[in-house]
Amino acid sequence: MKKSMRAKRMAKHRQRLNVVPKLNLVPLIDCFTLLIFFLLINYSADVEILHSDKSIKLPASISETAPGETVVITVSATDIIVSGQRVGSIADMMANTDSKFEPLETELKFLASRAAPLTEKEKAEGRPITILGDKAIPYEQLKKIMATCVAADYRNIALAVAHKEASNKVIGAGGKPASGG
Structure with a gap:
């Protein structure tokens, strides 16, 4: 039996929807690695934090x-x-x-x-x-x-x-x- 154009198009569409997409993790890991290096470099600034208790009010x-x-x-x-x-x-x-x-x-x-x-x-x-x-x-x-x-x-x-x-x-x-x- 011959399929109509509409039936062929719908079969092709269903076939596309049934395919599970693949996730490539390598670029994602690269991005996270760069983000971690960026945060580490920028977080280690030359700032000294002086810890004081609540009773001390600095001028x-x-x-x-x-x-x-x-x-x-x-x-x-x-x-x-x-x-x-x-x-x-x-x-x-x-x-x-x-x-x-x-x-x-x-x-x-x-x-x-x-x-x-x-x-x-x-x-x-x-x-x-x-x-x-x-x-x-x-x-x-x-x-x-x-x-x-x-x-x-x-x-x-x-x-x-x-x-x-x-x-x-x-x-x-x-x-x-x-x-x-």
């Missing part, structure tokens, strides 16, 4: 300079922590009338002894250190911590701050924004 700054990787001193309301290890309490530090805090100096000297030798630039500037403390820290506490850092040869001191955008207002005479025109 704000418009500085564009990113901090380098250093030893971090975290000053909470009750404790002084160096690189994640508690070295003493604020009460003990303030009870002592000495200009520096001995347990902090001991820990910093220990860390310096385990670190790589200083370069010529670091010998001139001192070892780098970052102080992460609440913006409401009394000046006397900050002064004693900084004096202890200097005594342990950590003279390149940075204070951690929260970044904020600079305002574009021009301040005129008298501290009021200048008028534009």
Whole structure:
């Protein structure tokens, strides 16, 4: 029996629908490999994340300079922590009338002894250190911590701050924004 053109066309169409498509995984694996390399390279940027607890409110700054990787001193309301290890309490530090805090100096000297030798630039500037403390820290506490850092040869001191955008207002005479025109 002879098939009509319509029957031939419908048979051909059904035959196309019954074929299971093949999925070629090689190009898919290549794409995922490139994506992984791209993410790894871009994710390993030169950004240091300073971990602080919720009780510490950092002061704000418009500085564009990113901090380098250093030893971090975290000053909470009750404790002084160096690189994640508690070295003493604020009460003990303030009870002592000495200009520096001995347990902090001991820990910093220990860390310096385990670190790589200083370069010529670091010998001139001192070892780098970052102080992460609440913006409401009394000046006397900050002064004693900084004096202890200097005594342990950590003279390149940075204070951690929260970044904020600079305002574009021009301040005129008298501290009021200048008028534009």
